[in-house]
Amino acid sequence: MKKAFLIFGLIVFSQMFSQKKYHFDYALAVKESYKLKDLKSEFIFLVNSEHNNYRLYAHSKINDLTNFTLLFIDDNGVSFNGNMSKSNFDKVETIAKTCNEVFRFSNPHIKRSKNYSFVNYQDTIINNTAYYHYAIKCNKSLKFQKKKKIYTVHYIVDKSDSNFLPFTYSSLIYEIWKTSVKIPNGFPKLVYFVNSSGEETGKMEFTILKVDKYATIPEECDFTLKDVRNNLYKIL
Numbered sequence: 001m002k003k004a005f006l007i008f009g010l011i012v013f014s015q016m017f018s019q020k021k022y023h024f025d026y027a028l029a030v031k032e033s034y035k036l037k038d039l040k041s042e043f044i045f046l047v048n049s050e051h052n053n054y055r056l057y058a059h060s061k062i063n064d065l066t067n068f069t070l071l072f073i074d075d076n077g078v079s080f081n082g083n084m085s086k087s088n089f090d091k092v093e094t095i096a097k098t099c100n101e102v103f104r105f106s107n108p109h110i111k112r113s114k115n116y117s118f119v120n121y122q123d124t125i126i127n128n129t130a131y132y133h134y135a136i137k138c139n140k141s142l143k144f145q146k147k148k149k150i151y152t153v154h155y156i157v158d159k160s161d162s163n164f165l166p167f168t169y170s171s172l173i174y175e176i177w178k179t180s181v182k183i184p185n186g187f188p189k190l191v192y193f194v195n196s197s198g199e200e201t202g203k204m205e206f207t208i209l210k211v212d213k214y215a216t217i218p219e220e221c222d223f224t225l226k227d228v229r230n231n232l233y234k235i236l
Helices: 002-015 085-089 142-148 173-177 225-234
Strands: 017-032 045-048 052-060 065-072 077-085 093-095 102-104 116-126 129-138 151-157 188-194 198-217
Touching: 002 017, 002 052, 017 173, 045 198, 052 173, 077 198, 116 173
Parallel strands: 093 198
Antiparallel strands: 017 045, 017 198, 045 052, 052 065, 065 077, 077 102, 116 129, 129 151, 151 188, 188 198
């Protein structure tokens, strides 16, 4: 019994000072944004090239171009949001959050993901350079796609780095990627959107920047581990 209480105390003590750390090694700055291509807002994704289950999205508001609104999502169950000035966002190495700012994330797209799949195409040539080309297509009928205004997402991907996992800019795309056919790794050069009538409705063209940034949350509110801890407490 004493041993069990000792182990429990060590776990609680360690959690008081331990943190979950997310690393971002690339920033994807959007040159032109879907549905906002005529506006001057700024959009940046912080990502990890080897772990595409989490991402931090920063964007400026139309009436405030000096600050970023932040949204972080770990598709395994954690999220936080907030605000930060652009100058601090550029300078800071770590974005640290407390448990009061962290909440549980439940992916609402898990069931929807079965309605989509990745499709590989022949390479796309831009300025004599070959790029991978694949798309996320809806498996439902064209009538259904028109009714729901579903579009196809096309990826044009740089071949220069085969270690960069496919860019999953949303939780739905991450769920589709987990269960879909194999698609090639690489930097996203651009993503464009085509509606059910075959018309291009917008695109995101990226500038790729190497960074070394982190986001941290206290481990006691790391909801990706909560079930594991509950089981441990039951054993003790």
